[in-house]
Amino acid sequence: MRELDGLRAVVTGGASGIGLATARLLAARGARVVCLDLAPDGLPAPLTGIRADVSDAGVAGAVERAAASLGGVDILVNNAGIGAQGAIGENDDAEWRRVFEVNVFGVVRVTRAALPFLRRSAHASVVNTCSIAATAGLPQRALYSATKGAVLSLTLASAADLVTENIRVNCVNPGTVDTPWIGRLLDRAPDPGAERAALSARQPIGRLVHADEVAAAIAYLASPLSGSTTGTALPVDGGMSGLRLRPRT
Numbered sequence: 001m002r003e004l005d006g007l008r009a010v011v012t013g014g015a016s017g018i019g020l021a022t023a024r025l026l027a028a029r030g031a032r033v034v035c036l037d038l039a040p041d042g043l044p045a046p047l048t049g050i051r052a053d054v055s056d057a058g059v060a061g062a063v064e065r066a067a068a069s070l071g072g073v074d075i076l077v078n079n080a081g082i083g084a085q086g087a088i089g090e091n092d093d094a095e096w097r098r099v100f101e102v103n104v105f106g107v108v109r110v111t112r113a114a115l116p117f118l119r120r121s122a123h124a125s126v127v128n129t130c131s132i133a134a135t136a137g138l139p140q141r142a143l144y145s146a147t148k149g150a151v152l153s154l155t156l157a158s159a160a161d162l163v164t165e166n167i168r169v170n171c172v173n174p175g176t177v178d179t180p181w182i183g184r185l186l187d188r189a190p191d192p193g194a195e196r197a198a199l200s201a202r203q204p205i206g207r208l209v210h211a212d213e214v215a216a217a218i219a220y221l222a223s224p225l226s227g228s229t230t231g232t233a234l235p236v237d238g239g240m241s242g243l244r245l246r247p248r249t
Helices: 017-028 059-070 093-103 105-118 142-165 180-188 192-201 211-222
Strands: 008-012 032-037 048-051 075-078 124-129 167-174 233-236
Touching: 008 017, 008 059, 008 105, 017 032, 017 075, 017 211, 032 059, 048 059, 059 105, 075 105, 075 211, 093 105, 093 142, 105 124, 105 142, 124 142, 124 211, 142 167, 142 233, 167 211, 180 192, 211 233
Parallel strands: 008 032, 008 075, 032 048, 075 124, 124 167, 167 233
Antiparallel strands: none
């Protein structure tokens, strides 16, 4: 028997990158999975998709449709997010609002809509995709880091609020992950090869994190195997948060 047999999962941003890797792994371990995404078409079986925009209040209806198709929700993975570049003075108020609408308010909207179903689950788990940017000062990431700092605090506060209802809330803090968004970022760099090398070198393992590695951490936090784990931020960052290595010579 697989550890997620019989469980029902909703994954936001589930059509690409970390979200797709997570959805596929959850399904491989026995869960039935619905992906909420702006472009959910073409998902591989047995995944199903529902078009949803987490920055819009209408996402609550998408969560309800996902729960109806699954017969409930046991696992919620808040993965949908967008990136942003620039120091604090380089993005206007409209851009700050746009990124917060997705990265922070999106988590709030989806979790709030899923709570009635999670409360009826015998195994309720929420996993938020946070970032190393929540705990480390990264250059040219002021807006993005602010949103992920909010996600980290929201994770901890929600875990405290919901622990007596047997709903666990955790997050993963990836480093720089080799995803389509990073690919587009590299494509815009003056020297994509040098930029990739620099991003790889700042992680002690010397390479970008793989989406499957983040998915494995999410799947663990979502599963009954982590039944005593709540209010935890699990780094998947190639050692960035904990290691202080001597410069390589």
